[in-house]
Amino acid sequence: MGIIRMIVIGLIVGALARWFYPGPVHAGWIVTILLGIAGSFVAGFVLQMVNRKAGEPLHPAGLIASIIGGMVLIFVARLLHIA
Template identity: 60%
Template sequence: MINIISAIISGLIIGALARFFYPGAVDMGWIATILLGIGGSLLAGFAVSRGRGDFNRAGCLASVIGAIVLILVGRLLGIGG
């Protein structure tokens, strides 16, 4: 239960930082921001693992960069305005 709560809190922080540092307005609610932060953390974790069998957690900066990449991919695909 604590892991879920910490994932939500860190997802909110990372998602909010990604929205802040992304150039231009990013219109999304709290739930989408939390999911963005969690997704950015997962994306950065996979990038840090580099195809090895074990999954490593990425740092906060890498997670924010991963979330920014997710915003960019969403914009390129026409998702989210």
């Protein structure tokens, strides 16, 4: 059940990142899902590095941070001509 939830959340985050990203993004649904999931991981990693406290477990990134992470990955994908 966790994989299905991750795919659905990745689709939502990826779609929102595409919607907020300025300019056209030529990517399919699979790439959108992957960018959304990867954006969540990137945002979670960055937030963990910025707000690291001793003894605190890993926490998932918030929705806004995940969308920003997705937008950063869209930018990188466009630089590499992937999306």
